Amino acid sequence: MSDTPLTAAILGLVEGLTEFLPVSSTGHLIVIGDLLGFGGDFSKVFEVVIQLGAILAVCWMYRAKLWHAATTFVREPDSRHFVVNVTLAFLPAVVIGFFAHDFIKRVLFSPLVVAWAFIIGGIAILAVERWRPTPTVNSTEAMKPLTALKVGFFQCLAMIPGTSRSGATIVGALLLGVTREAATEFSFFLAIPTMAGATVLDVWKARNDFVHGEWGLIAIGFLVAFVSALFVVRGLVGFISRHGFGPFAWYRIAAGIGILALIYTR
Numbered sequence: 241m242s243d244t245p246l247t248a249a250i251l252g253l254v255e256g257l258t259e260f261l262p263v264s265s266t267g268h269l270i271v272i273g274d275l276l277g278f279g280g281d282f283s284k285v286f287e288v289v290i291q292l293g294a295i296l297a298v299c300w301m302y303r304a305k306l307w308h309a310a311t312t313f314v315r316e317p318d319s320r321h322f323v324v325n326v327t328l329a330f331l332p333a334v335v336i337g338f339f340a341h342d343f344i345k346r347v348l349f350s351p352l353v354v355a356w357a358f359i360i361g362g363i364a365i366l367a368v369e370r371w372r373p374t375p376t377v378n379s380t381e382a383m384k385p386l387t388a389l390k391v392g393f394f395q396c397l398a399m400i401p402g403t404s405r406s407g408a409t410i411v412g413a414l415l416l417g418v419t420r421e422a423a424t425e426f427s428f429f430l431a432i433p434t435m436a437g438a439t440v441l442d443v444w445k446a447r448n449d450f451v452h453g454e455w456g457l458i459a460i461g462f463l464v465a466f467v468s469a470l471f472v473v474r475g476l477v478g479f480i481s482r483h484g485f486g487p488f489a490w491y492r493i494a495a496g497i498g499i500l501a502l503i504y505t506r
Contacts, residue, residue, distance in 0.1 A: 252465040254269060255293070255465040256470075264403060264404035267401050286454075289439050326433065330437075337396075348401055357402025366486065391409055409427040424476060
């Protein structure tokens with residue numbers, strides 16, 4: 241199928257459905273892109289840029305909260321805490337991502353890495369769900385700055401494809417005493433600067449390599465990712481409050497085993 245509008249739409253749908261679930265959108269994009277024959281340097285940029293479409297879905301769904309924080313930052317302590325915590329959690333990814341970006345793209349973007357990261361991440365989620373401490377933090381504003389910074393370091397684990405950015409941040413927050421619902425929402429908010437920064441960096445590095453048709457494919461993937469992510473963001477917090485993260489952990493383990501089977505039987 242290779243580089244076609246249908247491929248771009250399929251990958252955009254995959255991105256939108258998986259970006260905010262603890263199952264790794266990048267891992268799914270790498271594996272499904274490989275199955276569709278979508279590869280090369282452009283595919284790596286495409287996979288990052290369309291994530292911004294999913295991130296815009298969060299901006300839209302939480303537009304009132306984000307606007308309130310931006311306009312009352314100076315006079316309201318809760319708004320300052322919100323902005324400071326998201327900023328602190330974002331910083332580790334900026335520093336580590338800047339120095340490790342090229343190595344990660346060159347060495348770690350492979351279905352084999354994704355498969356093992358799926359399995360290990362699933363086991364980690366099950367362990368955290370069973371033995372996590374009693375939660376004491378129920379909102380982003382209630383987090384201590386040091387807690388937010390520590391969550392940011394957990395997010396850096398997601399630079400390994402298949403780990404899941406949302407999964408790493410949520411697991412880290414749970415270990416630090418944050419409730420499931422607050423951990424999930426904080427993962428949403430932290431995604432905004434993290435993925436926006438990753439998109440700008442990738443587009444800048446590849447700015448002279450795009451051709452007209454490739455911009456069209458990015459636009460298709462971006463739009464489909466935005467629309468599909470709206471549905472996920474709308475229902476995810478409620479689902480997690482009722483069912484926890486166990487279903488996603490078992491899915492990760494099964495998917496990882498399935499990918500390994502495909503790799504070794506192809």
